[in-house]
Amino acid sequence: MSDVVIAGVGMHKFGRFPEKDPADIAIEAILKALKDSKMTYQDIQFALCGRVVINRPGLGIEILAKVGMTGIPIYEINAMCATGGAMLKLAKDAITSGSCEVVLVFGIDKHKGMFEELGNPWQNRLGMKASPISFATVAQKYMHDHGATEEDFARVAVKAHKNGSKNPLALFQNELTIEQVLKSPMVAYPLHLYNFCTPDDGAAAVIVCSKKAAKKFNLSQPITIAASVMQTAQYPPSVIEPSSTPSTCINKKAYPVVQLAAKKAYEMAGLGPEDVNVAEVQDTESAHELVHIEQLGLCKPGEAYKLLRQGVFDVIGRLPVNPSGGIQCKGEPPGASGLGQVCEIVWQMRGQAGVRQTNNPKVGICQVFGWNHIAAVSILKK
Amino acid sequence: MGDNAKKQVPLMEGMMKLPQSPGDKGHLIGSKCRSCGELFFIKREMCENCQSQDLEEIALTNTGKLYAFSVMFYPAPPPYKPPEPFIPYGLGWIELPEGLVLFSLLSENDPKKLKVGMELELIFEKLEEDKDGNDVMVYKFQPKKAN
Numbered sequence: 281m282s283d284v285v286i287a288g289v290g291m292h293k294f295g296r297f298p299e300k301d302p303a304d305i306a307i308e309a310i311l312k313a314l315k316d317s318k319m320t321y322q323d324i325q326f327a328l329c330g331r332v333v334i335n336r337p338g339l340g341i342e343i344l345a346k347v348g349m350t351g352i353p354i355y356e357i358n359a360m361c362a363t364g365g366a367m368l369k370l371a372k373d374a375i376t377s378g379s380c381e382v383v384l385v386f387g388i389d390k391h392k393g394m395f396e397e398l399g400n401p402w403q404n405r406l407g408m409k410a411s412p413i414s415f416a417t418v419a420q421k422y423m424h425d426h427g428a429t430e431e432d433f434a435r436v437a438v439k440a441h442k443n444g445s446k447n448p449l450a451l452f453q454n455e456l457t458i459e460q461v462l463k464s465p466m467v468a469y470p471l472h473l474y475n476f477c478t479p480d481d482g483a484a485a486v487i488v489c490s491k492k493a494a495k496k497f498n499l500s501q502p503i504t505i506a507a508s509v510m511q512t513a514q515y516p517p518s519v520i521e522p523s524s525t526p527s528t529c530i531n532k533k534a535y536p537v538v539q540l541a542a543k544k545a546y547e548m549a550g551l552g553p554e555d556v557n558v559a560e561v562q563d564t565e566s567a568h569e570l571v572h573i574e575q576l577g578l579c580k581p582g583e584a585y586k587l588l589r590q591g592v593f594d595v596i597g598r599l600p601v602n603p604s605g606g607i608q609c610k611g612e613p614p615g616a617s618g619l620g621q622v623c624e625i626v627w628q629m630r631g632q633a634g635v636r637q638t639n640n641p642k643v644g645i646c647q648v649f650g651w652n653h654i655a656a657v658s659i660l661k662k
Numbered sequence: 663m664g665d666n667a668k669k670q671v672p673l674m675e676g677m678m679k680l681p682q683s684p685g686d687k688g689h690l691i692g693s694k695c696r697s698c699g700e701l702f703f704i705k706r707e708m709c710e711n712c713q714s715q716d717l718e719e720i721a722l723t724n725t726g727k728l729y730a731f732s733v734m735f736y737p738a739p740p741p742y743k744p745p746e747p748f749i750p751y752g753l754g755w756i757e758l759p760e761g762l763v764l765f766s767l768l769s770e771n772d773p774k775k776l777k778v779g780m781e782l783e784l785i786f787e788k789l790e791e792d793k794d795g796n797d798v799m800v801y802k803f804q805p806k807k808a809n
Binding site: 466 | 741763
Protein backbone atom coordinates (compact mmCIF):
# COMPACT_ATOMS: atom_id res chain seq x y z
CA MET A 281 0.00 0.00 0.00
CA SER A 282 2.97 2.35 -0.45
CA ASP A 283 1.41 4.05 -3.41
CA VAL A 284 0.74 7.54 -2.05
CA VAL A 285 3.48 10.12 -1.57
CA ILE A 286 3.98 13.67 -0.39
CA ALA A 287 5.01 15.85 -3.31
CA GLY A 288 5.33 19.20 -1.59
CA VAL A 289 4.89 21.00 1.71
CA GLY A 290 4.58 24.63 2.76
CA MET A 291 3.89 26.56 5.93
CA HIS A 292 2.93 30.08 6.83
CA LYS A 293 4.63 30.98 10.11
CA PHE A 294 2.54 30.15 13.17
CA GLY A 295 2.10 33.31 15.24
CA ARG A 296 -0.19 36.29 15.71
CA PHE A 297 -1.28 38.15 12.60
CA PRO A 298 -4.34 40.16 13.64
CA GLU A 299 -4.15 42.42 10.57
CA LYS A 300 -3.81 39.60 8.07
CA ASP A 301 -6.75 38.03 6.23
CA PRO A 302 -6.74 34.28 7.02
CA ALA A 303 -7.30 33.58 3.32
CA ASP A 304 -3.96 35.24 2.56
CA ILE A 305 -2.25 33.27 5.33
CA ALA A 306 -3.53 30.03 3.78
CA ILE A 307 -2.63 31.08 0.24
CA GLU A 308 0.98 31.70 1.27
CA ALA A 309 1.22 28.12 2.58
CA ILE A 310 -0.47 26.72 -0.55
CA LEU A 311 1.82 28.59 -2.95
CA LYS A 312 4.88 27.43 -0.99
CA ALA A 313 3.70 23.81 -1.18
CA LEU A 314 3.05 24.11 -4.92
CA LYS A 315 6.50 25.59 -5.50
CA ASP A 316 8.04 22.86 -3.38
CA SER A 317 6.24 20.17 -5.41
CA LYS A 318 7.13 21.67 -8.81
CA MET A 319 3.48 21.13 -9.73
CA THR A 320 1.11 23.85 -10.86
CA TYR A 321 -2.27 24.61 -9.41
CA GLN A 322 -3.83 23.21 -12.61
CA ASP A 323 -2.51 19.77 -11.60
CA ILE A 324 -4.57 19.69 -8.36
CA GLN A 325 -7.69 17.54 -8.73
CA PHE A 326 -9.16 17.57 -5.24
CA ALA A 327 -8.74 19.72 -2.13
CA LEU A 328 -9.34 19.51 1.60
CA CYS A 329 -9.39 22.52 3.92
CA GLY A 330 -9.05 22.09 7.67
CA ARG A 331 -10.43 24.77 9.96
CA VAL A 332 -11.48 24.28 13.55
CA VAL A 333 -11.85 27.52 15.47
CA ILE A 334 -12.04 30.23 12.84
CA ASN A 335 -15.66 31.12 12.33
CA ARG A 336 -15.83 31.83 8.63
CA PRO A 337 -18.00 29.24 6.87
CA GLY A 338 -16.95 28.66 3.29
CA LEU A 339 -13.40 29.93 3.89
CA GLY A 340 -11.84 26.94 2.13
CA ILE A 341 -13.91 27.51 -1.00
CA GLU A 342 -13.07 31.21 -0.92
CA ILE A 343 -9.35 30.42 -0.68
CA LEU A 344 -9.50 28.02 -3.65
CA ALA A 345 -11.39 30.57 -5.72
CA LYS A 346 -8.66 33.13 -5.01
CA VAL A 347 -5.86 30.75 -6.02
CA GLY A 348 -7.67 29.75 -9.20
CA MET A 349 -11.08 28.57 -10.36
CA THR A 350 -10.37 25.17 -11.81
CA GLY A 351 -13.66 23.64 -10.71
CA ILE A 352 -12.21 20.99 -8.40
CA PRO A 353 -14.14 19.63 -5.40
CA ILE A 354 -13.19 20.81 -1.92
CA TYR A 355 -14.40 19.76 1.51
CA GLU A 356 -13.92 21.61 4.79
CA ILE A 357 -12.85 19.27 7.58
CA ASN A 358 -13.04 19.71 11.35
CA ALA A 359 -11.61 16.92 13.46
CA MET A 360 -10.60 19.25 16.30
CA CYS A 361 -6.86 19.22 17.02
CA ALA A 362 -6.55 16.00 14.98
CA THR A 363 -7.68 17.77 11.79
CA GLY A 364 -4.35 17.70 9.92
CA GLY A 365 -3.82 13.97 10.39
CA ALA A 366 -7.46 13.25 9.61
CA MET A 367 -7.15 15.10 6.29
CA LEU A 368 -3.96 13.29 5.35
CA LYS A 369 -5.85 10.00 5.76
CA LEU A 370 -8.69 11.26 3.55
CA ALA A 371 -6.26 12.42 0.86
CA LYS A 372 -4.49 9.06 0.92
CA ASP A 373 -7.80 7.22 0.67
CA ALA A 374 -8.96 9.43 -2.22
CA ILE A 375 -5.82 8.58 -4.19
CA THR A 376 -5.83 4.89 -3.23
CA SER A 377 -9.46 4.64 -4.39
CA GLY A 378 -8.36 5.81 -7.82
CA SER A 379 -10.68 8.81 -7.87
CA CYS A 380 -7.81 11.27 -8.25
CA GLU A 381 -4.02 11.51 -8.55
CA VAL A 382 -3.11 14.83 -6.93
CA VAL A 383 -4.67 16.29 -3.76
CA LEU A 384 -4.06 19.62 -2.05
CA VAL A 385 -4.52 19.45 1.72
CA PHE A 386 -4.33 22.68 3.67
CA GLY A 387 -5.25 23.90 7.13
CA ILE A 388 -5.87 27.43 8.34
CA ASP A 389 -6.87 28.79 11.72
CA LYS A 390 -6.94 31.84 13.91
CA HIS A 391 -7.18 30.73 17.51
CA LYS A 392 -7.45 33.45 20.13
CA GLY A 393 -7.94 31.79 23.49
CA MET A 394 -9.24 28.80 25.37
CA PHE A 395 -11.86 26.79 23.52
CA GLU A 396 -15.32 27.82 24.68
CA GLU A 397 -18.01 25.27 25.38
CA LEU A 398 -16.00 22.10 24.84
CA GLY A 399 -18.12 19.98 27.16
CA ASN A 400 -21.81 19.40 27.72
CA PRO A 401 -23.76 22.60 28.57
CA TRP A 402 -23.98 21.67 32.27
CA GLN A 403 -20.25 20.84 32.44
CA ASN A 404 -19.42 24.21 30.88
CA ARG A 405 -21.70 26.05 33.32
CA LEU A 406 -19.64 24.48 36.13
CA GLY A 407 -16.29 25.18 34.47
CA MET A 408 -15.53 21.46 34.49
CA LYS A 409 -14.30 20.96 30.97
CA ALA A 410 -12.04 23.87 30.19
CA SER A 411 -9.28 22.18 28.21
CA PRO A 412 -6.41 22.82 30.72
CA ILE A 413 -8.25 20.86 33.42
CA SER A 414 -8.82 17.77 31.33
CA PHE A 415 -5.20 17.62 30.28
CA ALA A 416 -3.97 18.43 33.79
CA THR A 417 -5.80 15.48 35.39
CA VAL A 418 -3.90 13.19 33.01
CA ALA A 419 -0.63 14.92 33.96
CA GLN A 420 -1.40 14.46 37.66
CA LYS A 421 -2.16 10.77 37.15
CA TYR A 422 1.07 10.33 35.17
CA MET A 423 3.07 11.83 38.05
CA HIS A 424 1.30 9.61 40.55
CA ASP A 425 1.64 6.40 38.55
CA HIS A 426 5.19 6.82 37.30
CA GLY A 427 7.02 9.18 39.66
CA ALA A 428 7.51 12.02 37.19
CA THR A 429 7.71 15.54 38.64
CA GLU A 430 6.72 19.06 37.67
CA GLU A 431 10.41 19.49 36.83
CA ASP A 432 10.14 16.71 34.23
CA PHE A 433 7.21 18.50 32.59
CA ALA A 434 9.26 21.71 32.68
CA ARG A 435 12.07 19.84 30.92
CA VAL A 436 9.68 19.05 28.03
CA ALA A 437 8.90 22.77 27.61
CA VAL A 438 12.62 23.59 27.76
CA LYS A 439 13.32 21.10 24.95
CA ALA A 440 10.41 22.48 22.90
CA HIS A 441 11.75 26.01 23.13
CA LYS A 442 15.33 24.91 22.48
CA ASN A 443 14.16 23.34 19.21
CA GLY A 444 11.57 25.96 18.32
CA SER A 445 13.95 28.85 18.86
CA LYS A 446 15.79 27.46 15.82
CA ASN A 447 12.58 27.32 13.78
CA PRO A 448 11.81 30.62 12.06
CA LEU A 449 8.20 29.44 11.55
CA ALA A 450 7.56 29.10 15.31
CA LEU A 451 5.61 31.63 17.42
CA PHE A 452 8.22 31.77 20.19
CA GLN A 453 11.85 32.35 19.31
CA ASN A 454 13.23 32.22 22.85
CA GLU A 455 14.72 29.48 24.98
CA LEU A 456 13.43 28.76 28.48
CA THR A 457 14.96 27.40 31.66
CA ILE A 458 13.40 24.85 34.00
CA GLU A 459 13.20 27.59 36.66
CA GLN A 460 11.31 29.92 34.31
CA VAL A 461 8.73 27.23 33.56
CA LEU A 462 8.27 26.33 37.23
CA LYS A 463 7.98 30.01 38.17
CA SER A 464 5.36 30.73 35.50
CA PRO A 465 1.83 30.86 36.97
CA MET A 466 0.10 27.60 37.80
CA VAL A 467 -2.80 27.23 35.35
CA ALA A 468 -4.18 23.83 36.27
CA TYR A 469 -2.23 21.77 38.80
CA PRO A 470 0.37 20.35 38.07
CA LEU A 471 0.80 22.37 34.86
CA HIS A 472 2.21 25.88 34.62
CA LEU A 473 1.57 28.48 31.93
CA TYR A 474 4.78 27.64 30.04
CA ASN A 475 3.80 23.97 29.91
CA PHE A 476 0.90 24.76 27.60
CA CYS A 477 0.71 25.31 23.88
CA THR A 478 -0.47 28.76 22.87
CA PRO A 479 -3.45 29.25 20.57
CA ASP A 480 -2.34 31.27 17.55
CA ASP A 481 -2.72 31.83 13.79
CA GLY A 482 -1.14 29.96 10.92
CA ALA A 483 -1.50 27.73 7.91
CA ALA A 484 0.16 24.67 6.43
CA ALA A 485 -0.30 22.90 3.11
CA VAL A 486 0.70 19.48 1.82
CA ILE A 487 0.41 18.17 -1.73
CA VAL A 488 -0.22 14.46 -1.87
CA CYS A 489 -0.08 12.39 -5.06
CA SER A 490 0.03 8.88 -6.42
CA LYS A 491 3.36 7.22 -7.11
CA LYS A 492 2.44 7.33 -10.78
CA ALA A 493 2.03 11.11 -10.61
CA ALA A 494 5.29 11.38 -8.67
CA LYS A 495 7.07 9.69 -11.57
CA LYS A 496 5.30 11.84 -14.13
CA PHE A 497 6.37 15.02 -12.34
CA ASN A 498 9.84 13.59 -11.75
CA LEU A 499 9.80 14.34 -8.01
CA SER A 500 13.31 14.15 -6.62
CA GLN A 501 12.49 13.34 -2.96
CA PRO A 502 8.97 11.95 -2.65
CA ILE A 503 8.12 10.87 0.91
CA THR A 504 5.78 7.89 1.13
CA ILE A 505 2.72 7.94 3.37
CA ALA A 506 3.17 4.38 4.64
CA ALA A 507 0.09 4.63 6.85
CA SER A 508 -2.49 7.16 7.96
CA VAL A 509 -5.18 6.32 10.51
CA MET A 510 -7.91 8.26 12.26
CA GLN A 511 -9.41 6.93 15.46
CA THR A 512 -12.21 7.78 17.88
CA ALA A 513 -13.04 6.14 21.21
CA GLN A 514 -13.70 2.43 21.32
CA TYR A 515 -15.85 1.40 24.30
CA PRO A 516 -14.87 1.54 27.11
CA PRO A 517 -13.16 4.90 26.58
CA SER A 518 -9.84 5.37 28.29
CA VAL A 519 -10.38 6.82 31.75
CA ILE A 520 -9.50 10.52 32.05
CA GLU A 521 -8.63 10.95 28.34
CA PRO A 522 -9.60 14.58 27.62
CA SER A 523 -13.27 14.50 26.60
CA SER A 524 -16.76 15.47 27.73
CA THR A 525 -17.46 11.87 28.83
CA PRO A 526 -19.00 12.24 32.34
CA SER A 527 -18.20 8.68 33.44
CA THR A 528 -16.58 5.48 32.28
CA CYS A 529 -16.28 1.95 33.57
CA ILE A 530 -12.97 1.00 35.08
CA ASN A 531 -13.28 -2.78 35.33
CA LYS A 532 -12.52 -3.46 31.66
CA LYS A 533 -9.32 -2.88 29.74
CA ALA A 534 -9.55 0.45 27.98
CA TYR A 535 -7.23 1.69 25.23
CA PRO A 536 -6.32 5.32 24.58
CA VAL A 537 -7.27 6.39 21.04
CA VAL A 538 -3.64 7.21 20.21
CA GLN A 539 -2.59 3.67 21.10
CA LEU A 540 -5.40 2.21 18.97
CA ALA A 541 -4.50 4.42 16.01
CA ALA A 542 -0.78 3.65 16.34
CA LYS A 543 -1.37 -0.11 16.37
CA LYS A 544 -3.36 0.11 13.12
CA ALA A 545 -0.81 2.45 11.56
CA TYR A 546 2.15 0.18 12.32
CA GLU A 547 0.26 -2.80 10.88
CA MET A 548 -0.65 -0.86 7.75
CA ALA A 549 2.93 0.32 7.27
CA GLY A 550 4.48 -3.06 8.05
CA LEU A 551 6.70 -1.25 10.52
CA GLY A 552 7.05 -1.13 14.28
CA PRO A 553 7.81 1.59 16.81
CA GLU A 554 11.45 0.41 16.80
CA ASP A 555 11.73 1.56 13.16
CA VAL A 556 10.77 5.17 13.93
CA ASN A 557 13.68 7.66 13.74
CA VAL A 558 11.86 10.94 14.32
CA ALA A 559 8.47 11.91 15.76
CA GLU A 560 6.18 14.91 15.87
CA VAL A 561 3.60 14.34 18.61
CA GLN A 562 0.67 16.35 19.98
CA ASP A 563 2.06 18.42 22.84
CA THR A 564 -1.03 20.32 23.93
CA GLU A 565 0.96 20.61 27.12
CA SER A 566 4.26 19.14 28.27
CA ALA A 567 2.82 16.08 30.01
CA HIS A 568 0.97 14.88 26.93
CA GLU A 569 4.15 14.87 24.87
CA LEU A 570 5.40 12.16 27.25
CA VAL A 571 2.03 10.39 27.40
CA HIS A 572 1.78 10.32 23.60
CA ILE A 573 5.36 9.07 23.14
CA GLU A 574 4.38 6.12 25.34
CA GLN A 575 0.99 5.57 23.67
CA LEU A 576 2.79 5.41 20.31
CA GLY A 577 4.87 2.57 21.73
CA LEU A 578 8.10 4.53 21.26
CA CYS A 579 9.04 3.51 24.81
CA LYS A 580 7.51 1.62 27.71
CA PRO A 581 4.75 3.18 29.86
CA GLY A 582 6.31 5.42 32.51
CA GLU A 583 9.68 5.51 30.75
CA ALA A 584 9.37 8.66 28.60
CA TYR A 585 10.29 11.15 31.34
CA LYS A 586 13.40 9.12 32.19
CA LEU A 587 14.51 9.00 28.53
CA LEU A 588 13.84 12.73 28.28
CA ARG A 589 16.22 13.30 31.20
CA GLN A 590 18.86 11.30 29.27
CA GLY A 591 18.45 13.46 26.17
CA VAL A 592 17.03 10.64 24.00
CA PHE A 593 14.36 12.96 22.53
CA ASP A 594 16.73 15.85 21.73
CA VAL A 595 17.46 16.81 18.10
CA ILE A 596 20.79 15.02 18.46
CA GLY A 597 19.29 12.19 20.55
CA ARG A 598 18.49 8.61 19.53
CA LEU A 599 14.82 9.43 18.88
CA PRO A 600 14.23 13.14 18.29
CA VAL A 601 10.70 14.21 19.29
CA ASN A 602 9.19 17.49 18.11
CA PRO A 603 12.34 18.89 16.48
CA SER A 604 10.07 21.68 15.16
CA GLY A 605 9.48 22.90 18.72
CA GLY A 606 6.02 21.35 18.79
CA ILE A 607 2.94 23.42 19.43
CA GLN A 608 4.38 24.39 22.82
CA CYS A 609 6.74 26.63 20.85
CA LYS A 610 5.04 27.04 17.47
CA GLY A 611 1.62 27.70 18.96
CA GLU A 612 -1.45 25.83 17.83
CA PRO A 613 -3.75 26.90 15.02
CA PRO A 614 -5.73 23.63 15.29
CA GLY A 615 -6.82 23.48 11.65
CA ALA A 616 -3.18 23.72 10.53
CA SER A 617 -1.09 22.22 13.35
CA GLY A 618 -1.28 18.57 12.22
CA LEU A 619 -0.05 19.48 8.74
CA GLY A 620 2.68 21.54 10.40
CA GLN A 621 3.94 18.25 11.84
CA VAL A 622 3.92 16.70 8.37
CA CYS A 623 5.93 19.62 6.97
CA GLU A 624 8.58 19.16 9.67
CA ILE A 625 8.92 15.41 9.17
CA VAL A 626 9.21 15.87 5.39
CA TRP A 627 11.95 18.50 5.85
CA GLN A 628 13.73 16.23 8.32
CA MET A 629 13.61 13.28 5.91
CA ARG A 630 14.82 15.34 2.99
CA GLY A 631 17.66 16.79 5.09
CA GLN A 632 16.26 20.31 4.76
CA ALA A 633 15.76 21.10 8.45
CA GLY A 634 18.88 23.28 8.74
CA VAL A 635 20.13 23.75 12.30
CA ARG A 636 17.33 21.47 13.57
CA GLN A 637 18.38 18.62 11.29
CA THR A 638 18.19 15.20 12.93
CA ASN A 639 20.40 12.28 11.97
CA ASN A 640 19.18 11.16 8.54
CA PRO A 641 15.75 9.78 9.55
CA LYS A 642 14.22 7.10 7.29
CA VAL A 643 10.89 6.67 9.11
CA GLY A 644 8.93 9.41 10.85
CA ILE A 645 5.66 9.46 12.74
CA CYS A 646 3.11 12.26 13.09
CA GLN A 647 0.50 12.08 15.83
CA VAL A 648 -2.34 14.42 16.68
CA PHE A 649 -4.93 14.19 19.43
CA GLY A 650 -8.05 16.25 19.91
CA TRP A 651 -10.93 16.88 22.23
CA ASN A 652 -13.37 14.06 22.79
CA HIS A 653 -11.22 11.02 22.15
CA ILE A 654 -10.02 11.72 18.61
CA ALA A 655 -6.59 10.97 17.20
CA ALA A 656 -4.74 10.54 13.93
CA VAL A 657 -1.42 8.82 13.37
CA SER A 658 0.56 8.91 10.12
CA ILE A 659 3.78 7.10 9.32
CA LEU A 660 6.03 8.64 6.68
CA LYS A 661 8.84 6.75 4.98
CA LYS A 662 11.76 7.79 2.80
CA MET B 663 -43.96 23.62 53.11
CA GLY B 664 -46.10 26.17 51.23
CA ASP B 665 -46.08 26.79 47.52
CA ASN B 666 -44.01 29.92 48.03
CA ALA B 667 -41.29 28.12 49.99
CA LYS B 668 -37.86 28.03 48.42
CA LYS B 669 -37.13 24.66 46.85
CA GLN B 670 -33.91 22.91 45.95
CA VAL B 671 -33.79 21.79 42.34
CA PRO B 672 -31.10 19.72 40.58
CA LEU B 673 -28.86 21.38 37.97
CA MET B 674 -30.15 18.84 35.48
CA GLU B 675 -32.86 16.16 35.45
CA GLY B 676 -31.51 12.63 35.61
CA MET B 677 -28.31 13.75 37.39
CA MET B 678 -29.11 13.52 41.09
CA LYS B 679 -31.76 12.79 43.66
CA LEU B 680 -31.58 15.54 46.27
CA PRO B 681 -32.25 14.71 49.94
CA GLN B 682 -36.02 14.68 50.55
CA SER B 683 -36.07 14.46 54.34
CA PRO B 684 -33.74 14.72 57.34
CA GLY B 685 -31.42 11.73 57.31
CA ASP B 686 -31.83 11.23 53.57
CA LYS B 687 -28.47 11.91 51.97
CA GLY B 688 -29.64 11.85 48.37
CA HIS B 689 -27.59 10.24 45.62
CA LEU B 690 -26.32 10.55 42.07
CA ILE B 691 -28.40 8.92 39.37
CA GLY B 692 -26.95 6.28 37.09
CA SER B 693 -28.18 3.94 34.42
CA LYS B 694 -27.53 0.22 34.18
CA CYS B 695 -27.90 -1.48 30.81
CA ARG B 696 -30.22 -4.47 31.17
CA SER B 697 -28.66 -6.01 28.09
CA CYS B 698 -24.88 -5.82 28.75
CA GLY B 699 -24.74 -4.65 32.37
CA GLU B 700 -22.71 -1.49 31.76
CA LEU B 701 -23.08 1.40 34.20
CA PHE B 702 -23.26 5.10 33.43
CA PHE B 703 -23.42 8.25 35.51
CA ILE B 704 -26.41 10.43 34.57
CA LYS B 705 -29.52 8.77 33.28
CA ARG B 706 -29.06 7.50 29.71
CA GLU B 707 -31.57 6.57 27.06
CA MET B 708 -29.10 4.39 25.16
CA CYS B 709 -26.18 2.19 26.16
CA GLU B 710 -22.86 3.48 24.80
CA ASN B 711 -21.55 -0.07 24.72
CA CYS B 712 -24.32 -2.11 23.05
CA GLN B 713 -26.85 0.51 21.87
CA SER B 714 -29.65 -1.18 23.86
CA GLN B 715 -32.40 1.23 24.91
CA ASP B 716 -33.38 -1.00 27.81
CA LEU B 717 -31.71 0.71 30.75
CA GLU B 718 -32.77 0.91 34.38
CA GLU B 719 -32.25 3.89 36.65
CA ILE B 720 -29.99 3.15 39.60
CA ALA B 721 -28.72 5.01 42.67
CA LEU B 722 -24.94 5.37 42.67
CA THR B 723 -22.86 4.93 45.84
CA ASN B 724 -22.24 8.17 47.74
CA THR B 725 -18.60 7.45 48.48
CA GLY B 726 -15.57 6.75 46.37
CA LYS B 727 -11.82 7.09 45.99
CA LEU B 728 -9.94 9.86 44.21
CA TYR B 729 -8.52 8.47 40.97
CA ALA B 730 -6.92 11.63 39.49
CA PHE B 731 -7.32 15.35 40.08
CA SER B 732 -6.44 18.89 39.15
CA VAL B 733 -7.01 22.34 40.58
CA MET B 734 -7.94 25.10 38.17
CA PHE B 735 -6.17 28.35 39.00
CA TYR B 736 -7.82 30.42 36.27
CA PRO B 737 -11.53 30.78 35.53
CA ALA B 738 -12.89 28.60 32.74
CA PRO B 739 -14.40 30.48 29.78
CA PRO B 740 -18.15 31.35 29.80
CA PRO B 741 -20.80 30.14 30.47
CA TYR B 742 -18.86 29.48 33.69
CA LYS B 743 -19.46 32.44 36.01
CA PRO B 744 -16.43 32.86 38.27
CA PRO B 745 -16.97 34.18 41.80
CA GLU B 746 -15.57 37.66 42.55
CA PRO B 747 -12.78 37.38 43.47
CA PHE B 748 -12.05 34.13 41.66
CA ILE B 749 -11.30 31.13 43.87
CA PRO B 750 -9.32 28.18 42.41
CA TYR B 751 -11.43 25.05 42.24
CA GLY B 752 -10.64 21.35 42.42
CA LEU B 753 -11.82 18.69 40.00
CA GLY B 754 -11.27 15.01 39.92
CA TRP B 755 -12.19 11.58 38.68
CA ILE B 756 -13.86 9.56 41.47
CA GLU B 757 -13.78 5.78 41.48
CA LEU B 758 -17.00 4.31 42.89
CA PRO B 759 -17.12 0.82 44.41
CA GLU B 760 -19.39 -0.37 41.56
CA GLY B 761 -16.52 0.08 39.08
CA LEU B 762 -17.55 3.42 37.65
CA VAL B 763 -15.29 6.48 37.44
CA LEU B 764 -17.02 9.84 37.22
CA PHE B 765 -15.88 13.43 36.89
CA SER B 766 -16.77 15.84 39.68
CA LEU B 767 -16.03 19.17 41.26
CA LEU B 768 -14.13 18.80 44.54
CA SER B 769 -14.71 20.87 47.66
CA GLU B 770 -10.95 20.90 48.30
CA ASN B 771 -8.83 23.25 46.19
CA ASP B 772 -5.39 22.72 47.70
CA PRO B 773 -3.40 20.22 45.60
CA LYS B 774 -1.31 19.38 48.68
CA LYS B 775 -4.42 18.14 50.49
CA LEU B 776 -5.58 15.94 47.60
CA LYS B 777 -4.16 12.44 47.27
CA VAL B 778 -4.92 9.70 44.78
CA GLY B 779 -6.80 6.95 46.64
CA MET B 780 -8.21 9.20 49.36
CA GLU B 781 -11.79 8.52 50.48
CA LEU B 782 -14.37 11.03 49.32
CA GLU B 783 -18.05 11.50 49.91
CA LEU B 784 -20.83 13.12 47.90
CA ILE B 785 -22.27 16.48 48.90
CA PHE B 786 -24.73 18.84 47.26
CA GLU B 787 -24.10 22.57 47.08
CA LYS B 788 -26.05 25.57 45.91
CA LEU B 789 -24.81 26.90 42.57
CA GLU B 790 -27.24 29.79 42.04
CA GLU B 791 -30.87 30.80 42.27
CA ASP B 792 -33.07 30.18 39.29
CA LYS B 793 -35.64 32.69 38.03
CA ASP B 794 -38.29 31.27 40.37
CA GLY B 795 -36.06 31.77 43.40
CA ASN B 796 -35.23 28.07 43.78
CA ASP B 797 -31.75 26.95 44.78
CA VAL B 798 -30.08 25.17 41.87
CA MET B 799 -27.99 22.38 43.38
CA VAL B 800 -24.80 20.76 42.07
CA TYR B 801 -22.90 17.67 43.16
CA LYS B 802 -19.38 17.72 44.58
CA PHE B 803 -17.14 15.33 46.41
CA GLN B 804 -15.36 16.23 49.64
CA PRO B 805 -12.73 14.39 51.69
CA LYS B 806 -14.61 11.89 53.86
CA LYS B 807 -14.96 13.02 57.43
CA ALA B 808 -14.00 10.52 60.12
CA ASN B 809 -17.07 8.95 61.70
